[in-house]
Structures are given as C-alpha cells and as structure tokens.
Amino acid sequence: MNFEYSDIVKEYQAKLNHFMEEYVYPNEQTYREQLDEQNRFATVPPIMEELKQKAKEQGLWNMFLPESEYGAGLSNLEYAPLCEIMGRSAIAPEVFNCAAPDTGNMEVLARYGSKEQRDEWLTPLLEGEIRSCFSMTEPDVASSDATNIEASIIRDGDEYIINGTKWWSSGAGDPRCKIAIVMGKNDPEASKYKQQSMILVPLDTPGVNVKRTLPVFGYDHAPHGHAEIEYNNVRVPASNMILGEGRGFEIAQGRLGPGRIHHCMRTIGAAERALEILCKRVQDREAFGKKLARQGVIQEWIADARMDIEQARLLTLKAAYMMDTVGNKEAKAEIAMIKVVAPNMALKVIDRAIQALGAAGVSEDFPLAASWANIRTLRLADGPDEVHRRTVARQELKKYQ
The missing domain is CATH 2.40.110.10 (Butyryl-CoA Dehydrogenase, subunit A, domain 2)
Incomplete structure (x- = not known):
C-alpha cells in the first residue's frame, strides 16, 4: 500500500490549508457571535453563506463525491486527507458543502436515486441551496x-x-x-x-x-x-x-462505508488541532518553577498523542485504500476498526489537551470542550463501539473455523 499523496491531492491540501488559515479559523468566533445574536434555529449566520461562496469560487466544493459529474472525482483514499483538514474546525465541512448528513444523502441520491429524485433534490443539495x-x-x-x-x-x-x-x-x-x-x-x-x-x-x-x-x-x-x-x-x-421496496439495508451499506471514513478522518483532524493547541499553550505557561512544556508528564502526553494520531491515520488510510480496491464488503473489518479507534484516540488526545489548559480547556474560549462533546457521540453514531468490535471479532474468528 502506497499512501503517498498524488499531485492533485497535494494541490487540494495546499488550497484547503490556505483557505482555512485565511477564512475559516478567523471567522469561527464571528460565526458564534452571529448565531448568538438571533434565534439559533431560525436563521443561519450570514458569514456561513459568505464563506460557502468563496469556497465555491475557489473550486473547493463537493470534494467528497467520487462521481466526477457531481464532485471532484476523488477516491476515498484521495479524499481522506482533505477530510482531515476540514475536521479541524466545526464549521469547515459545511463551508465546503462536505458536511454530514448531506454528504451521505447526496451519495444515496447520486447512486440509487431516480432521475426525477436527483433533479428535484440532489441538484439543490449539490449547490448548497438546501x-x-x-x-x-x-x-x-x-x-x-x-x-x-x-x-x-x-x-x-x-x-x-x-x-x-x-x-x-x-x-x-x-x-x-x-x-x-x-x-x-x-x-x-x-x-x-x-x-x-x-x-x-x-x-x-x-x-x-x-x-x-x-x-x-x-x-x-x-x-x-x-x-x-x-x-x-x-x-x-x-x-x-x-431504489425499490425492501432495499433499505442495501442502500445503508452503500451509504455508511464512506460516511465512516469521513467521520474518522474529520476526527483525526480535530485531534491534530487539539494537540496543536496543547503544544502552543504549554510553551508559555509555567507551574512549579518551570514551563509546562518541560514537565515530564506533559511531554509524555504529547508523545503519546503523536503516536496515537499517526496509528489512527494509517489504519484509516488502509481502510480507505481497501474500499477503493476491494470494496466495502471486503473492507468491513477495517471500517469497523477505525470506527472504534479514531473516536477513542481523539477523545484521549482532547482530554489531555483540556487537562493541560486547565480551566481554559473547559471554556468556550477554545474549541476543546465542544470538540470532545461532539466526538463522544461518534462512539454511538453509525453504530456503537460494541457493534463494531463484534464485527472485528467475527471476522477474526472466521480465519480459524
């Protein structure tokens, strides 16, 4: 397995990282302030539509769809590192029209929907209008x-x-x-x-x-x-x-495989940002006579976080590679593994970052508390850990029957 990113992926990564630095991170607070100024479920912060328009103009739009007539024509393996970048911010996936559950629903309509269903619902979803x-x-x-x-x-x-x-x-x-x-x-x-x-x-x-x-x-x-x-x-x-009566499970399997990859790569992005926040914070905070960055326990947390993130990323990329080459069914053990590994890894990293920041870590001044709460739900969404572990165990036992 060669996980070297292709030239087109590197180009997308560069454009995405620049867009995140230039527009997304600086406007996270603006988004929250605009949301708090209104009935939170009545209207959408205007900054979101502004950012979506900029993303569309720069060709950073619908990158999740492998069908080139609708999206960027990227494979799961190619899209995964882009999804990781978007996972660094809670508002980013929507900015690029790559947010769940719209992504999964668009995939369903693109692959299983009739022409009439695609015309009525897929088209406005692809445009980000609904x-x-x-x-x-x-x-x-x-x-x-x-x-x-x-x-x-x-x-x-x-x-x-x-x-x-x-x-x-x-x-x-x-x-x-x-x-x-x-x-x-x-x-x-x-x-x-x-x-x-x-x-x-x-x-x-x-x-x-x-x-x-x-x-x-x-x-x-x-x-x-x-x-x-x-x-x-x-x-x-x-x-x-x-698609037809009685085909709900067939559709669900086609929908959930890519969705789980997306969730896991976004989760890795959130873990990376948490580690970044931790590392920056401990450089200028002092306790018991020396910088936190020089405290042995902090260094251990940082080392463990880096190792855990790298392992989770490699396993997720392997699952994406297998989905592309042998199909979702053959990759089901790997998909199940990452669905357990990625959220648990990210929760551990974010928890350590919160601990290192102290009281600031549980505040809204940093994205850590909200990120932890959101990712904790992923141990339930698209199937709980226990179901995925059951899948992995059954696949392993088959080898010895």
Missing part, C-alpha cells in the same frame, strides 16, 4: 440493530403512508432542511434484511412534526440540531421510494 436529514434512529427500540426499526412505510395506491417517531435526525433543526430520507419497515413478513426501505419525505409534508431538537452534553449544535420527528400518516408519492 440541507437534508437522515431519519433512522428511533426512541423506542435499540437502533444499533437496524432490524429493530419499526416505523412503517405502507403502500396505498400511488402513495406511501409513513408512521413512526424518529430522533437524532441530525440537521432537521436547520431552516434550510427541506428533505428527509426516512428508513422504515414496509414488509414485516419478508426476510430479515428485506423488510426495510428508504423513502424521501419533504419536511413540509402534512403530518411531519419536528417536536424538538436534542442537545448533546448541553450543546444544541444550532442551527443544525438533532431532531425528534413524528411522522403521522404522512403521505408521499410512490415515486419517492428510493
């Missing part, structure tokens, strides 16, 4: 086993009727969120992995009720938000069904 959400998780069942999903999608003539309650539909709080991809059960009598389907539901459809947005460790993630949504006898045209 946003979307993904409604799968339910409050009344253990959604880590997606076969438990109970929301119903029932055919009635030329329509489908959707009933059920979803939560943690990330993005549904955003005033620009216009469409949800809903996963539900259309045939309880079918085989285990053929019972579920995915369907497009515009959020302004009668019967769709966004009940509330759910905070994460006290952070509301406005204007994005994580919503609880009731679908009460929601009727949509039969043409809104994606």
Whole structure:
C-alpha cells in the first residue's frame, strides 16, 4: 500500500490549508457571535453563506463525491486527507458543502436515486441551496440493530403512508432542511434484511412534526440540531421510494462505508488541532518553577498523542485504500476498526489537551470542550463501539473455523 499523496491531492491540501488559515479559523468566533445574536434555529449566520461562496469560487466544493459529474472525482483514499483538514474546525465541512448528513444523502441520491429524485433534490443539495436529514434512529427500540426499526412505510395506491417517531435526525433543526430520507419497515413478513426501505419525505409534508431538537452534553449544535420527528400518516408519492421496496439495508451499506471514513478522518483532524493547541499553550505557561512544556508528564502526553494520531491515520488510510480496491464488503473489518479507534484516540488526545489548559480547556474560549462533546457521540453514531468490535471479532474468528 502506497499512501503517498498524488499531485492533485497535494494541490487540494495546499488550497484547503490556505483557505482555512485565511477564512475559516478567523471567522469561527464571528460565526458564534452571529448565531448568538438571533434565534439559533431560525436563521443561519450570514458569514456561513459568505464563506460557502468563496469556497465555491475557489473550486473547493463537493470534494467528497467520487462521481466526477457531481464532485471532484476523488477516491476515498484521495479524499481522506482533505477530510482531515476540514475536521479541524466545526464549521469547515459545511463551508465546503462536505458536511454530514448531506454528504451521505447526496451519495444515496447520486447512486440509487431516480432521475426525477436527483433533479428535484440532489441538484439543490449539490449547490448548497438546501440541507437534508437522515431519519433512522428511533426512541423506542435499540437502533444499533437496524432490524429493530419499526416505523412503517405502507403502500396505498400511488402513495406511501409513513408512521413512526424518529430522533437524532441530525440537521432537521436547520431552516434550510427541506428533505428527509426516512428508513422504515414496509414488509414485516419478508426476510430479515428485506423488510426495510428508504423513502424521501419533504419536511413540509402534512403530518411531519419536528417536536424538538436534542442537545448533546448541553450543546444544541444550532442551527443544525438533532431532531425528534413524528411522522403521522404522512403521505408521499410512490415515486419517492428510493431504489425499490425492501432495499433499505442495501442502500445503508452503500451509504455508511464512506460516511465512516469521513467521520474518522474529520476526527483525526480535530485531534491534530487539539494537540496543536496543547503544544502552543504549554510553551508559555509555567507551574512549579518551570514551563509546562518541560514537565515530564506533559511531554509524555504529547508523545503519546503523536503516536496515537499517526496509528489512527494509517489504519484509516488502509481502510480507505481497501474500499477503493476491494470494496466495502471486503473492507468491513477495517471500517469497523477505525470506527472504534479514531473516536477513542481523539477523545484521549482532547482530554489531555483540556487537562493541560486547565480551566481554559473547559471554556468556550477554545474549541476543546465542544470538540470532545461532539466526538463522544461518534462512539454511538453509525453504530456503537460494541457493534463494531463484534464485527472485528467475527471476522477474526472466521480465519480459524
């Protein structure tokens, strides 16, 4: 495996790093201030649209999509280091139209959607004109086993009727969120992995009720938000069904593989920024007669962080390489490994950075506390650690059967 970055990746890296230094980092505080000046879920900070326009003008747009007619035509391995750069800032992925869950939803529409579905929903998502959400998780069942999903999608003539309650539909709080991809059960009598389907539901459809947005460790993630949504006898045209009845799991596997790579590389970027903050801070702080940077325990933390980040990055790049060369199915153990390794690594690095900064580390003057809270959710999102460990163990045991 050769992880040497190609010339096009190096070019993108240089442009991205320059854009981050020139526009993103200096405007993180501006974004927060503008958000606090208004109803946090009613409007979007104007600076975001300004930054998106600049990114689009510089060709730093939709880089996640391997389909060249829609995106940059990059492989998973090529996109991974770019995703890491964007992960250094909470606002950066949206700036480049590379933010979840829109990325996964655009991939679904590009690969599985009909021409009509792509024209109506993919085009405005690619332009960054609207946003979307993904409604799968339910409050009344253990959604880590997606076969438990109970929301119903029932055919009635030329329509489908959707009933059920979803939560943690990330993005549904955003005033620009216009469409949800809903996963539900259309045939309880079918085989285990053929019972579920995915369907497009515009959020302004009668019967769709966004009940509330759910905070994460006290952070509301406005204007994005994580919503609880009731679908009460929601009727949509039969043409809104994606790919066909009973193909929800097939779509989910195609969606989740790249999404997990993206999450992990963004997480590595957040860990890198935390280590950078730690190293800069300890250079000019003194305790017990000497600089923190000269304290043995601090040096140990820094060394461990560097080693842990490098290992996590290499494993993630290996998973991306395998996805590109042998496919998601053959790479499932590696994908599962990185989904456990990357968040746990980043939480450890960020926690050490918080400890080194002391009281400043838990404040909003630095991005560490918010970053820790956000990344802690990744040990649950797209499957909890325990499910991924189960996958790895099963793959390992197969070698000895």
